[in-house]
Amino acid sequence: AENLNVPAEAIDFIAEKIPSNIRQLEGALTKLVAFSTFTKKELSVSLAQDILKDIIPLENKKISIGQIQKTVTDYYTIKVNSLLSKKRTKDVVLARQVAIYLSRELTDLSLTSIGEAFGRRDHTTIIHSYTKIKNKINKDKGFKDIIDNLSLNIRKG
Structure with missing residues (x-):
């Protein structure tokens, strides 16, 4: 070269x-x-x-939990209300955990703030969700790709 x-x-x-x-x-x-x-x-x-503007998120572009919730619920074809509800069906739980994981990764919000945005959930629930998704990403390449794509879509706006 x-x-x-x-x-x-x-x-x-x-x-x-x-x-x-x-x-x-x-x-x-x-x-x-x-x-x-x-x-x-x-x-x-x-x-x-x-x-690199399509790769690099825009300068000072704040990502909101609302954006994350919308992107994740669109992907999993569920309603945002389901994320905030007490529903514990498998599809809702996975989508909620993914949205919580992405909220931790893409925002500077505290565990408490993230918990509030997900139907007043406790900070320990946020930690549990984050850890579950982190472990799943480490074990499952296909799932990691899904998370990477969701993250990219959120950062692009």
């Missing part, structure tokens, strides 16, 4: 925006380098922002 001069600012930008997923990080850099190579445009932070 040819020697590429990627400005430190562009690398910092990508690393800051995709801090925890190495595959996404590699993909973003590959996409940026490929675009730069084909268009003969010099690599820069503004080019990175433009090219």
